[in-house]
Amino acid sequence: MILDYILRRLGLLLFMLLMLSIFTFSLAYLFPGDPLSNLSGVPSNNFSQNTQLEDKYLYNSNYFTQYIAFLGRVFQGDWGLSFASGDNVFSHILDLLPATLELSVYALIVSIFIGVPAGILGSAYYNRWPDKLINSTTIVGYSMPVFWLALLLIMIFSLKLGWFPMSGRMGLLYEIPPSTGFMLIDIALAGFPYKGMAFTDALHHLTLPTIVLAMYPTTVLVRFTRESMLKIMDQNFIKTARAKGLNRRQLILHHALRNALLPVIKKIGLQFSTLITLAMITEVIFSWPGIGRWLIDSIYQRDFPAIQGGLMAVSLFVILATIVTELLYSLFDPLSRNQAHGKV
Amino acid sequence: MAKFKVFSEESNKSPLARFWRKFKNNHPALVGLWVFIAFALLAASAPFLAPYGVNQQHSDALLIPPSWHEMGDVRFILGTDDLGRDVLSRLMNGATYTFGLSVVAALLTTIIGVLVGTFAGISRGIRSSFLNHLLDITLSIPSLLLAIIIIAVLGPGLMNTVWAIILALLPQFIHSIRNLIVEELSKDYITAFKLDGASNWHIISRGIFPNIYEHIVVIFTMALSTAILDISALGFLKLGAQPPTTEWGAILAENLGLIYLAPWTVALPGVLLFLAVLSTNLVGDGLRQVLKERKAD
Numbered sequence: 001m002i003l004d005y006i007l008r009r010l011g012l013l014l015f016m017l018l019m020l021s022i023f024t025f026s027l028a029y030l031f032p033g034d035p036l037s038n039l040s041g042v043p044s045n046n047f048s049q050n051t052q053l054e055d056k057y058l059y060n061s062n063y064f065t066q067y068i069a070f071l072g073r074v075f076q077g078d079w080g081l082s083f084a085s086g087d088n089v090f091s092h093i094l095d096l097l098p099a100t101l102e103l104s105v106y107a108l109i110v111s112i113f114i115g116v117p118a119g120i121l122g123s124a125y126y127n128r129w130p131d132k133l134i135n136s137t138t139i140v141g142y143s144m145p146v147f148w149l150a151l152l153l154i155m156i157f158s159l160k161l162g163w164f165p166m167s168g169r170m171g172l173l174y175e176i177p178p179s180t181g182f183m184l185i186d187i188a189l190a191g192f193p194y195k196g197m198a199f200t201d202a203l204h205h206l207t208l209p210t211i212v213l214a215m216y217p218t219t220v221l222v223r224f225t226r227e228s229m230l231k232i233m234d235q236n237f238i239k240t241a242r243a244k245g246l247n248r249r250q251l252i253l254h255h256a257l258r259n260a261l262l263p264v265i266k267k268i269g270l271q272f273s274t275l276i277t278l279a280m281i282t283e284v285i286f287s288w289p290g291i292g293r294w295l296i297d298s299i300y301q302r303d304f305p306a307i308q309g310g311l312m313a314v315s316l317f318v319i320l321a322t323i324v325t326e327l328l329y330s331l332f333d334p335l336s337r338n339q340a341h342g343k344v
Numbered sequence: 345m346a347k348f349k350v351f352s353e354e355s356n357k358s359p360l361a362r363f364w365r366k367f368k369n370n371h372p373a374l375v376g377l378w379v380f381i382a383f384a385l386l387a388a389s390a391p392f393l394a395p396y397g398v399n400q401q402h403s404d405a406l407l408i409p410p411s412w413h414e415m416g417d418v419r420f421i422l423g424t425d426d427l428g429r430d431v432l433s434r435l436m437n438g439a440t441y442t443f444g445l446s447v448v449a450a451l452l453t454t455i456i457g458v459l460v461g462t463f464a465g466i467s468r469g470i471r472s473s474f475l476n477h478l479l480d481i482t483l484s485i486p487s488l489l490l491a492i493i494i495i496a497v498l499g500p501g502l503m504n505t506v507w508a509i510i511l512a513l514l515p516q517f518i519h520s521i522r523n524l525i526v527e528e529l530s531k532d533y534i535t536a537f538k539l540d541g542a543s544n545w546h547i548i549s550r551g552i553f554p555n556i557y558e559h560i561v562v563i564f565t566m567a568l569s570t571a572i573l574d575i576s577a578l579g580f581l582k583l584g585a586q587p588p589t590t591e592w593g594a595i596l597a598e599n600l601g602l603i604y605l606a607p608w609t610v611a612l613p614g615v616l617l618f619l620a621v622l623s624t625n626l627v628g629d630g631l632r633q634v635l636k637e638r639k640a641d
Contacts, residue, residue, distance in 0.1 A: 019478065030497045136372075139629065143622035145573055147580050148596070148614035155603065277486035281577055295489070296581055299496055307496055315485045 005330055013323050020319070024312045025070045031304045035059075039070070041081030041089065041305035074312070080305035084298065089309035093291065097313060098181025099169065100283065100290035104275045106206060107213035108268070115218040116264060119225025123260075124252055126230065134226075138219040146278050150212045150285040157208060164208050167287035171205070174198040209286045213278055217271045224267045229260040262333045269325025273318050359638070363558070366634040373630020379623035386436060387444035394433035398590050402428040407606050425609050426602055434590045435616055441502065441591040442579075443620050446571035449506050453513045453571075454564050460514070461521025462548060465529065476522075482515040491574060495583050502591065505584035509574045513567050520563050528552045558635055565628030569621050576617050592617050 028038040036050070036059050037043050054060055057069060073079070079089040122134040158166035169183055170176065174194055176186050184206075187199045232238065233256055241255050280292030287293070291310055298306035357365070367373060386393070396402075402424060409416050410423045410431075422432040464475045482490070494508035528534065529552070537551050578584030579593030587598050592613040599609035 027493070027497075032497075032499070139625055140622070143569070143618055143625050145576055145593075145614065145617050145621065147577060147593075148617060151596075151600075151603070151610060151614070155607065159604075273483070273486045277488040280486075280488060280492075281581070284581065295492065296583075299492055299583060302496075304496070307493065311485070311489065311493060314489060318486065 002330075006327065009323060009327060013319065016319050017316075020312065020315055021071060021074065022067065024308050025067050027308050027311070028304070031307075033302075033304065038304040038308075039080060041083055041086075043083070079309040079312075082298075082306045083303040084301045084306065089305050092294065092306070093309055093313045095181070096289065096291040096294050097317070099183075099288060100276070100279055100292055101317075102182045102184070103206070103209055103213060103282070103288060103290060104272070104279050106210045107279075108217060108271060108275060110210055110214040111218035111221055111271075112268060114214070115221030116225050116261070118218075119222045120229060120252070120257070120260075122222065122226040123229035123233065124248070126233075131226075134222060138222045141215050142219040142223075144215065146212060146216065147281050147285060149215060150208075150282060153208050153212060154285070165205055166208070169202065169205050169289060170198070171201045174201060209282050209288055212286075213275065213282050216278055217275060220271065220274075221264065221267065225260070225264050228263050229256060232256045232260040262329070265325065265332065266329045269322050269329070272321040276314055276318060362638060363634055366637055367630055370630045370633060373626050373633070376623040376626025376630065379619060380627055383439055383443050383620055383623065384447070387439040387447070390436040390440050394430075394436045396430040396433040398434055398437050399429065399588060400433075402430070404428070407602075409606070410608055422612060423606070423608050425599060425606065431609060431612060434595060435592070435612060438590040438592045438595060438613065438616070439620075441585060441589060442572060442576055442593065442617065445502070445506055446509075446568055446575055449509050449513070449571045449575070450564055450568040453510050453517050453567050454560065456510070457514055457517035457521055457563075457567075458560065461518040462525055464518060464522040465525025466544060466548065479515050479519055479522075483519065487512040487516070487570070488574060488577065491578060492583065495578070500583050500586065502585045502589060505575060505578050508578075509571050512574065513570060516570075517563060517567055521560070524556045524559055525552060528555055558631070562628055562631050562635065565624050565631065569624040569628070572617065572621050572624065 028035045031038050036053055036057060039057055040053050042049070042053060057066065059066065077088075077090045079093070081087065082089050082092060085092070118134050118138075122131045125131045154166045157163050165171070174197070176183070176190055176193070176198060179186055179189055183202050184199070187193070187202060192199055229252075233251075238251060238255060241251055246255075276292070279290065280296060282288065283290045283293040284296055291314060295307065295310040295314075297303075298310065367377075402420075405417060405420060405424050406428045407426055408420050408424045411418050411421050413423075416423065420430050420432065422430075422435065424430055425434075464472065464479075467475065485493075491505070491508040491512040494511055495504055498504040498507065529547075534547060534551050537547055542551065575584060575591065576593030576596075579591040580597045582594075582597055585591035585594040587594055595613045596610055596617075599606070599613075603610050
């Protein structure tokens with residue numbers, strides 16, 4: 001049963017990866033300019049170099065053969081060269097992706113730790129002042145354009161009060177050898193050098209971007225948790241439990257919460273796509289050296305191989321994250337495994 | 345909890361009338377609706393209302409703060425920017441681009457989304473499976489990233505941004521419409537309708553649409569708030585509207601260098617953006633609330 005489910009999910013994953021790779025491959029032809037240089041990242045200069053490239057990329061054979069060759073290169077880690085830097089796109093992505101992941105993961109953790117309890121609180125005090133307060137706060141946070149929020153926070157906390165730095169991941173004073181790419185883990189691995197001051201500095205740099213990035217997912221989670229709780233609280237088994245004489249605390253903690261939080265797990269998985277979108281803007285504003293800022297820069301510079309590689313890496317990550325949370329969800333909720341194949 | 349009504353007055357009003365009556369009682373949503381209408385009117389008539397031209401420069405009045413400030417000037421109610429252009433006029437015209445174009449984009453998305461969503465909803469077997477998997481993959485690409493890819497193909501510019509946003513919004517929209525249709529199709533009254541010999545077209549137009557069009561309006565408001573945020577975000581990233589255009593995100597990005605000297609040139613477009621999105625969300629939330637309440641009684 002569960003094995004069958006996992007196999008079907010894997011099939012879906014393979015199909016999605018296939019479509020994604022076809023889309024990425026076709027971008028080389030859709031982007032302006034010469035498809036060959038879009039694929040390789042080498043601007044065509046002279047005849048001999050050109051023929052060499054044509055041989056390598058099987059440019060003169062049909063699209064299918066070219067696509068297979070493209071897949072082979074993707075697996076070898078040869079994702080073409082960046083127009084802007086001349087380096088391998090893949091190594092760029094390996095450098096930059098951890099920074100984005102770090103920011104997104106922290107923002108997601110913050111939003112789960114604030115959003116879910118706030119949603120539960122709102123449903124517990126349905127239509128009374130805590131609920132109304134939480135509700136109006138979420139709708140304000142929900143409507144705030146992320147770049148404006150970032151600018152406001154910079155204006156207040158960096159320029160006026162001077163509490164937090166406004167750009168970068170780390171003060172220039174400290175040098176941390178990169179091993180995992182996750183700054184906080186790297187510092188911990190290096191044994192908290194500079195008497196732990198590097199660690200607090202990194203935390204300081206993280207604060208504002210994390211708050212900005214966490215705002216939207218938090219409000220989504222608050223609203224979703226509240227809705228889900230209210231739906232459960234209206235069901236018959238809760239009425240039965242109430243009729244048996246349980247008090248509100250027991251009702252919520254033992255009966256409602258477990259059922260209401262199941263869909264929330266699924267919702268958290270769906271946040272990754274939004275998070276990456278917002279992370280791109282946040283990174284630009286806070287000069288965070290992540291993949292989002294790199295992608296936006298690539299657009300300015302018409303760096304097509306970089307855009308292709310970035311798209312593939314980011315989407316791959318989002319797809320994997322979605323599949324993993326779906327698997328987790330189905331582990332917790334046996335009912336969901338019965339869904340017909342292909343239903344979304 | 346059983347929902348008893350003490351005064352059981354029978355209400356035979358039409359669904360729409362009951363809808364409006366409930367919506368009226370939700371004051372934040374009503375205020376949101378008024379602000380929304382004001383923005384729509386402003387978007388339609390901004391060039392006639394604005395006191396000055398968009399690119400009209402007043403070389404004697406550079407960087408004048410808003411009129412309530414002691415350095416302010418009554419001629420320029422919201423002050424001027426570094427080129428001596430009236431901020432109020434620029435912001436009013438910005439409503440046409442940011443708000444008006446978002447409405448256009450959301451409307452186009454609605455039309456295409458309803459068509460494709462209906463098709464996805466009623467199709468069966470391999471076709472449905474393929475469509476849904478295709479939706480899955482596009483849903484997994486972040487919407488702004490998708491818009492950026494489309495802009496990279498088409499080139500930057502305001503109209504290309506609109507196309508990009510429509511394409512980026514569509515998967516989510518189709519997905520929601522499809523779910524609505526599938527949910528409605530499984531209900532008994534549709535089965536009865538089918539047994540009476542109704543064709544697919546009849547089921548859709550007579551059976552399903554009268555029951556879901558209000559939900560479509562709710563989805564439309566969600567698409568609209570996303571469209572406003574995306575248009576302004578792309579303008580802010582200099583990928584959408586280009587600087588002389590008065591799109592709010594573009595104005596914000598253009599004046600970013602003045603954030604120390606003239607904070608109002610950065611704060612005001614943001615406030616307007618926030619208000620536009622907030623009013624849309626308030627209306628959407630109000631509608632959703634009413635739909636839920638009407639279902640309950």
